[in-house]
Amino acid sequence: MSIRERLSGNEAAATAMKQINPDVVAAFPITPSTEIPQYFSTFVDNGLVDTEFVAVESEHSAMSACIGAEAAGARAMTATSANGLSLMWEMIYIASSLRLPIVLSLVNRAVSGPLNIHNDHSDAMGVRDAGWIMLFSENNQEAYDNTLMAHRIAENENVLLPIMICQDGFITSHSIENIELEEDSEVKKFVGEYHPKHYLLNDKEPIAVGPLDVQSYLFEHKAQQAEAMKAAKDVILQVSKEFEEWTGRHYGLFEEYKLDDAEIAIVCMNSTAGTTKAVIDDLRNQGVKAGLLKLRVYRPFPGEEVANALSHLKAVAVLDKADSLNAAGGALFEDVTSSMYVAKKQVPIVNYIYGIGGRDTTSKEITTVYNDLQEIVNTGKIDNPYRYLGLRREEK
């Protein structure tokens, strides 16, 4: 039986961590994720978990401690945002290449500079090719649910990759909303115990972790990481299926909202997807066939599935909450368009960079995107595929 509660996104993530009761949590505070280790440290002090909480002196050390703990055979978790993730960067690659299923709660925030503590996805996009599984969460409920599924996905022996659960800083991390929680005992049963096959503290099987990997091996090891990432897709679907059987809450690689019969659609991630749903409901009442594809699994990128789901549309807008500053579109746009090209699905697609540095994204702005898509359908023309949404411009 689910428990009706109201929690912020950070409280939701911390509650999931409490119920998972990992062996080690190592973290360093940074806005807007600070509350997660803060709440967790009170759980430790109050004896609600028997986790070893390591209050490290930097995020580099937080990830290093998680790597040490996982290599030793323990379950390790951490949380961070923006520049905290930047400081972890070296160890982020070490964690994935050592095939350590660490779980990281990433509360998305703009990476400096100039200094900004508010939400965008530039932190996550900076590590998109680091070999981590990346799940995005629309609200507190999804941040909670994705965290409960994280270990089952990451620790699967066909996967063995670290995983990060993303949610929007402040917008969901600091907003109190309704949530359905699961019973502690049920969570424990679902997550299960962690028994790694190979680990440092196993005196029956001495192993080395992280030795020199020269020309004759590194390439093959990278190919194995890539294989694991491909395998993660099926594992995510399997774990999500079991999660649905348990809680009744459905999760796939992405959510299709009124997409089946849609003519125009938006592709986006995290909290903006919720605002988009509200706009779609309004537009549908006016007879506009608008839809949404909300990506949940960003890494591995479900290119084939995304291409198929978008193939029937007359025009698509991909919303990127991070600018790649490359004169060729945002990361999500590139992923979607290259997937469409490879799958030979020809649909007019435009890119919008939006919400940078916490700029609020309103229903009115989302409505203008659908209006733009209508215009593309009507005229068959795209003047400029690389656009901004919500950017203040100088009056001419």
Next chain:
Amino acid sequence: MEDLIEIRWHGRGGQGAKTASLLLADAAFNTGKYIQGFPEYGPERMGAPITAYNRISSKPITIHSNIYEPDYVVVVDDTLLESVPVTAGLKSSGAIVINTTKSADYLKKVLKGYDGGIYTIDARKVSMETLGKYFPNTPMLAAIVKVSKIMSDEEFINDMKGSFKHKFAKKPEVIDGNMKALEMALKEVNKIQ
């Protein structure tokens, strides 16, 4: 109740507008509603203008943006009236609730012809008489419940007992004063004609 009620709070850092929005969310949650309570985080410091928001609905809420066309506005500090556009986007079918002792003429002037309901309460008086200190957020919470009719006075008072027990678990001596502040505030709200 309407399907979706949107409320915007204006206060100054340290006056508890954010806390009040979270307590309102709590109270509405306890009556079975779907809720959102969130502050707009800026470069916050004591005394700076801050904004907080509530959405309350009988259906799940998916929208995640600030509120630009609120049904209700709560002004916790009347020194904001001349510096912050408190009635911006405020629906004329709604109302504004202000903590003030200023005259009706003054309020009508600074509210720039807002033609919805204008309500006032002397939250300082309520707070000083019941808590002995100036905490305007508790009276303002009661005032917005009274004006918006999100729930009945009785439901609200019963809910808040539980919320305060939770919120003030470490200082139970303030619970009685806060409950008295709520009860008194429910009676002290005036409508300007």
